Amino acid sequence: SSNASQKKKPQTYKERASTCTNPLVQQLYKIMNLKKSNLALSVDLQNSQQILQTVDKLGPHLCIVKTHVDIIEDFSPQFTTSLRDLAAKHNFLIFEDRKFGDIGKTVKSQYEGGIYKISSWADIVNAHPVPGDGVIKGLKEAATGTNKGCLLVAEMSSAGSLAKSDYTKGAIKMAEDHKDFVIGFICQSRLIDDYNFVHMTPGVKLSEGGDSLGQQYKTPEEAILKRGADVIIVGSGILATDDPVQAAIQYKEAGYKAYEESLKN
């Protein structure tokens, strides 16, 4: 994008932690600096114990654990307590990938209420900007006084996505209008030259390709160096291997190396 070509000198995670204003964003960059990791694990498993065991093993290598709480077959409030314990133990943030997409009044209830009470345990959630900025206002009302943040889904990795051109511009506008709560984007390219907005890119895999339902993969290098991602989100690339710990280390190192390379630009 034109923003990317005019960008300022790249900052290290440490520098970003001290220049960014949102406390949650600061915390994330501190973790990324400390753990030398820009790796978010998408832990799309359906059993609580399996998720907790996986996160306990891979936790040392992750800056973020991304959940889909609504695919877990044996969910209980104890699960989220245990997950928060692991977040404290291994120093990562929890990102519930709920993709809220309703009017403000509804998403407020979905975020704080129901069985899942997402606002009580997730540091980060995300939302589709399609309803207009009421979706952000609704979530924000449920998060008042807490250290929570929201990512806007500005671009998607799936084939034929409608999140492009004017839609993506609308997402950027909403983010800028709600800097106190919107901490970044789910995206496929650099959208704003401002480290207060963390750019997270899903669909990352060491080998490119796709799945039968439209997912399209890119490598850590492509995500970070070509597309300007701050955080890479990896799921099956780590979990669908014989040695997930080794795979996580491999992605962490590939991601960190690409980040170091990006500082030279």
Add this chain to the structure above:
Amino acid sequence: SSNASQKKKPQTYKERASTCTNPLVQQLYKIMNLKKSNLALSVDLQNSQQILQTVDKLGPHLCIVKTHVDIIEDFSPQFTTSLRDLAAKHNFLIFEDRKFGDIGKTVKSQYEGGIYKISSWADIVNAHPVPGDGVIKGLKEAATGTNKGCLLVAEMSSAGSLAKSDYTKGAIKMAEDHKDFVIGFICQSRLIDDYNFVHMTPGVKLSEGGDSLGQQYKTPEEAILKRGADVIIVGSGILATDDPVQAAIQYKEAGYKAYEESLKN
């Protein structure tokens, strides 16, 4: 829209039930004809018993009951069993307003799995078209061999919605490409002159106005006669009154009168 101005002679619900090809759409028009109702109730309550009692009272006047299962504080599988019993007793369809918005693999798990097992009890769900048609393919895989359908959220009632122009056109294209599973739209205007696609309009209230989080209301007459809705979705207009049964009858009659008026066009 240009489609609306070129539209064919309006069909009665009875005629639509016999000309439409999707069995779920046929069933809906049969219910609408039999009960003289195009009224969907948005039952945004947070207590199971309260929802079931409300639905049992208002059921005779509704063609659809629309739920947000993830705002219910005391959800249990028994709740959905009881809701299905009420659907059989009062002859309405159940529409879980989940607004799926993820890649195909994920929405498939969200639809059939987790605590809610939505595909086991909801006749209708909806999805944002933003991920591309993988979202439809994923849901469809979970619904194979059952009489289920999906609405695409093509337009929204909230202020500043990004669901417009090319986005809405993209939704229409996806619907036409997946006629076996997409049974219509959540919309604010008539999008296709084809009764196989049921147009459902939320944000309907006898008095116009809005809420503090961006919702914008319109009357049943405006939704049906000006905007071409087949089904009106009413929530607080019925539930936030002293006599919800009386209010439901009022909306049912206003909606049916507008439908009869629309047949004269």
